[in-house]
Amino acid sequence: MVTQGIDPFGARATLDTPEGRVRYFRLATVADQLAIDLDQLPYTVKVLLENVLRYAGAEPFTEDDVRLVAAWRPGTKPAKEFPFLPTRVLLQDFTGVPAVVDLAAMRTAVARLGGDPSRINPLVPVDLVIDHSVQVDVFGTTVxxxxxxEKEYERNRERYALLRWAQQAFRNFRVVPPGTGIVxxxxxxxxxSVVxxxxxxxxxxxxPDTLVGTDSHTTMINALGVLGWGVGGIEAEAVLLGQPIYxxxxxxxxxRLINEPPGGVTATDLVLTITQLxxxxxVVGKFVEVFGPGLRHLSLPDRxxxxxMxxxxxxxxxxxxxxxxxxxxxxxxxxxxxxxxxVEAYAKEQGLFRTPESPxxxxDQVVELDLSTLEPSLAGPRRPQDRVRLSxxxxxxxxxxxxQFPSPQAEQERFDWEGGSVNEAQEPSEPVVPVGQRRKVVDVHLDGRHVELTHGSVVIAAITSCTNTSNPEVMLGAGILAKKAVERGLDTHPAVKTSLAPGSGVVTAYLERAGLMPYLEALRFHLVGYGCTTCIGNSGPLPEPIAKAxxxxxxxxxxxLSGNRNFEGRIHPQVRAAYLASPPLVVAFAIAGRVDIDLTSEPIGYDPNGEPVYLREIWPTPEEIREAMEKAIGPELFIERYREVFTGDEHWRSLPVPTGDLYQWDPDSTYIQEPPFFKDLALEPPPLRDIERARVLAWLGDSVTTDHISPAGSIPVNSPAGQYLIARGVQPKDFNSYGARRGNHEVMVRGTFANIRLRNRLAQGREGGWTTHFPSGELVTIYEAALRYQMAGVPLIVIAGKEYGSGSSRDWAAxxxxxxxxxxxxxESFxxxxxxxxxxxxxxxxxxLPGQxxxxxxxxxxxxxxxxxxxxxxxxxxxxxVRAEREDGRVIEFQAIARLDTDMxxxxxxxxxxxxxxxxRLLRGEA
Structure with missing residues (x-):
């Protein structure tokens, strides 16, 4: 792969560093020639400018691309695209497996056409981290x-064998095995590397170190000054094959951040506030840069x-x-x-290093946030941008x-109307439960105990997700809160499924060194795995009595959960309300056992003497967190945990490793199948044609997420995907998740638009993956309707509202x-x-068009x-x-914007x- 062009601006220079002398492409040289002020360019633009400068003259990068990016000005954006080739590509296994399957299928297609399959090979270095497959089956125990x-390997042995094959078959391809951490x-x-x-x-x-990743939260690396963002697996595959993004x-x-956060708030409160703001x-489609005097109060993990998010x-x-x-x-x-x-020398030389004196x-726009206004918050119950004050x-x-949760006034009126009366003798220190909820209490027999469930009961409390488990302050804060709670004699509610799934082994190492793991485990927050778990729907089943009730x-x-996503149906199909919260608050709500509570004024629980315990009494102080960090965290933890990061445990090392340039497709596999994308491929594309007399497969509303479109979570027995697996001898207990079966298009196409919370206006009022087939008028599954339309040669369209396709960057949603x-x-928008x-x-x-x-x-x-x-x-x-013709012959004609935004x-x-x-291009020798 070419790493530099022909240097038309004469910007190549040398820099002496402790790592030796290096060449670099000096931005100041271009700034002088083009008479621009580098200090006025946003950090993002400088990184993009270095990229086109370094590659200029190497096809398809040109000198004009350098001039275009260097001419960036607020409010002035010429509608001309330029290429950008990232330094590396980052994959996780849910999106990485289908990417590897596609690469393997491309090799098969090349071989089928008589070419050399080894030409299909990553040109841009790729790292794949296996972190999305572990599920919380077992919890609340040291084992x-x-x-x-063990269950992860039982379910995913075939997928992992594919990745082991890819490790030896492809150059520039590394795999971080399961059990290491979140990508x-x-x-x-x-x-x-930053540089x-x-x-x-x-x-x-x-x-500069730059990247794209197949997970939308690739943006986390922006905190290090590394430009990177999430793309679909499709786009990532093109990049790793050397194709720039345009x-x-x-x-x-x-x-702009000003002032200082008050005591008692966390980085989670900060990020939920910024998300809402x-x-x-x-800011859809825009880049955000954080600056201002308040920046000095943010640690790197806070960033x-x-x-x-x-x-x-x-x-x-x-x-x-x-x-x-x-x-x-x-x-x-x-x-x-x-x-x-x-890093320091290069960043300073290129104007990429910030000091308090930096201009x-x-x-294009400045938004200000006063950090002193932050307050304890959650987000939910359905969207991450819906911030809610704790109170x-x-x-x-x-x-x-x-x-289910009528207002206190309405409930009292109903109670009085039915002839009830208020119990004025009730002690104010006791939890006040609305009358309506007292009427619907379900007694559940769980592990030899009687447990009460009602509307608002917490059934899952998960410390999970990359968002918060990367931050020692909130993780140690959770441990300190657990310690104080245990010392006050509190326990988690028995109906709550608890879990601790840190982002890396370093987290458990510093929790253990700080002496806090025993207290988390006393509240049943035992380590369940290193992976995304609950945040991506791998929460595992609820205990059967709870699920039944x-x-x-x-x-x-x-x-x-301490996650970043809480869309409907994502966390668990039986959970209707999901709230994002800091790890300490996750522990707190596991103790409280319900979310219909104001923890700023009501007790979180009662000690063995019947005395109320309030959240403020057990909340960790900044001094306690600082002391724990100084005691527990040091470079040696990271060096030790990452010493053999690509080696894996005995499970990984004992997997069979297929060999050869071509993957041997197994027609009986229910996990890995050759996709149809490259079968019968012609060397030249057919001419573009209008779409004629298409039917609507689904008519959807606003904020339809990729969770609604792409199969995710568990596979229902009676779904088309479940019936497909059963027909091939797979027992329901072995279904695994849709995410784990992304390498089999037969499963995935049957689960497309099958989310149990999908609201299709053509489904005659029924929720889930249903639609009306035209012209028959029958209500059928979306998959069955699509089959009927395909057999009749009828093309399809989908109609939707605003923000179509928000959420995770799932290639199967396309x-x-x-x-x-x-x-x-x-x-209306994408x-x-x-x-x-x-x-x-x-x-x-x-x-x-706007307004339509x-x-x-x-x-x-x-x-x-x-x-x-x-x-x-x-x-x-x-x-x-667009011409819409009804059965009665009436025609509605209107115009729409073809959102093909660039020539490429x-x-x-x-x-x-x-x-x-x-x-x-590869087959024609052009790439």
Whole structure:
């Protein structure tokens, strides 16, 4: 792979560092020649400028690309794209396995056409971290970690064998085995270099570490000053094959922090506040950079907590500059002193290093946040941007579930009307339970005990997710709170499924060194695994008596987790309310056992003497957290944990390793199948054609997430995917999850649009993966309808509202609809990554004109749709004509924007997707 171009600006220079002399491409040289002020450019733009400068003259990078990026100005963005080639690609196993399957299928296709399959090989270095497959089956016991790991290997042996094959079959491809940590925390603590050094033309070349990843929370690495963001697996595959990403000049929003956070608030409270703020401002598709005097109060882990949730804010990335805090974190995590000094020297030389005296860059927009206004918060019960003050938690439940949680006034009126009376003798220190809930208490027999469940009961409390488990302050805070709670004689509610799933082994090491693990375990927060677990829906089953009670009595029960996503149906199919919270609050709500409580004023529980215990009495102080950090955390922990990061445990090392350049597809496998994307591939793409007389497969509303579209979580027995597996001899207990079966398109296409909470307006009022088949009018599964339409040769479209495709960057949210026969998605707006993924699979994203939507145009979903103007050739964001014809002959005609935003996206669409485009180039010897 080429690492530098022909240097048309004469910017190549040398820098002496403790790691030796390196070449670099000096930004100041270009600034002088083009008369620009580097200090005024946002950090993001400087990194992009270095990228095009270094590659200039190496196809497809040109001198004009350098001039374009260097000319960045606030409010002025020419509609011309430029290429960007990241330093590396980061995968996790849920998205990484289908990427490896696609690469293996591309090799098979090349061999089928008589070519050399070894040419299909990563040109950009790839790291794949296996972290998404572990599930919380066993909890509340010291053997939970061991048992869950054993079950993980039982379920995923075939997938992991594929990855072992990829490890030896592909160059530039490394795998971090299971049980190591969450991909983003491993990236932060070990993989990221901040400044990379590569050999090129027999000399060492230094440049900024940049990346794209197949998880939307790749943005966590922005905290280190590393530019990286999430892309779909489709786009990531193209990058690792050497294909640049094409960007428009970024809009950059400056987030200015002022003042100091008050005591008692956490980084979680900060990030939930920023998420809410930036969602309100509107930063979708924009880059955010944090600056201002308040920045000095944020540790690197605090910054990582914020950058992690860029997708929930809607931003492409949330960048922090390289500064002394960055260097301190590199030293803390065991990076060599020589490399730290290289980072410092390079960043200062390139104007990428911030000091308190550094001038503020210019931004397209500045948003200010006063840190002194922060307060304890959660987010929920359905979306991460819906921040709730701790004191207002009961009110949020009443707003979301008015039938189950009526207002106190309405409930009292009902009680009085029915002839009741108020028990005025009730002690005010006792928990006040609304009358309506007292009427629906379910007694559950659990492990020899009688447990009460009601609306608002917490059934899952999980310390999980990269967002918070990377932050020692909140993790140690959880341990300190647990210690104080145990010392006061408190215990977790027996109905709560508790779990501790840290982001890396370093976390358990410092919790143990601080003496806090015994207290977490006393509250049943035992280590269950190193992985995403509950945050991605791998919460495992609820205990059977609890699950039965929730199902039979239709209880609205809750999960509280230290995660970043809480969309409907994501955490657990039986959990209707899910709240994101800091790890200390997760422990607190496990003790309280319910979320319809104001922990700022009501007791969290009662001690053995019957005395109330309040949250404020056991909340960790800043001094206690600081003392624990000084005692427990040091570079030796990181060095030890990452010494053999690619080796794995005995389970990993004992896996069979298939050999050879070609993967041997097993037709009987229910995990790995050769996808149909490259079968019958012609060397030239067919001409573009209009979409004629298409039917609507689904008509969806606002904020439809990739969780609604792409299969995730458990596989129901009676679903099309479940029936497929049963027909192939798989018992329901061995179904595993949709995520684990992403390497089998037959499972995934059957689960597309099958989310139990999907609301399709064509489903005749039924929730889930149902639709009306036209013209028969029958209510059938979406998969069955798609089969019928395909047999009749009828193309399909999807109609949606605003923010279509928000959430995780799931490539199957684009692959699945494409395989169902969806040719276009017509929405009011798209989330950035999902729109790109649709283009990458040859599905046309269409956007209603401002002020228009399906309802305003009088559409009802029963029409036949013709989309004209495609066959004439397209330009970026061209208007096309949509003609909707009803059965009675009435025609509704309107225009929509073809959201092919760049010339290169049009080229991808013409080829039927980005992967077929790259494969054709490889076969023609162009790449």
């Amino acid at each position: 939970a970690f061991q048992r869950n790991v 983003h925390q491993v990236n932060l603590e070990y993989l990221a 990379a050094v590569r050999q090129s033309d027999r000399e060492a070349v230094a440049f 960007l428009l000049l970024p809009e950059v929003v400056g987030l 930036l969602r309100q401002v509107g 990582a907590t914020i950058s992690n 860029a997708p929930e804010m809607g931003a492409t990335a949330v960048m922090f500059p390289i500064d002394d805090e960055t260097l301190g974190y590199l030293r803390l995590t065991g990076r060599s002193e020589g490399h730290v000094r290289l 503020d860059p210019l931004f 207002e938690l009961p009110a949020s439940l009443r707003a979301a579930f008015p039938e 929730v199902q039979e009595h239709e209880l609205v029960v809750a999960a509280v 692959k699945g609809p494409m395989l169902l026969g969806v040719r276009a998605v017509l929405a 989330e950035r990554i999902h729109r790109s993924n649709l283009v990458g699979m040859g599905v046309l994203p269409l956007q209603f 939507n399906a309802e305003a145009l009088g559409l009802d979903g029963s029409e036949r749709y013709t989309i004209a103007g495609i066959s004439d050739g397209l330009v970026p964001r061209e208007l096309v004509t 996206e049009i080229e991808y669409y013409r080829h039927g997707g980005i992967l077929t485009f790259v494969l054709r």
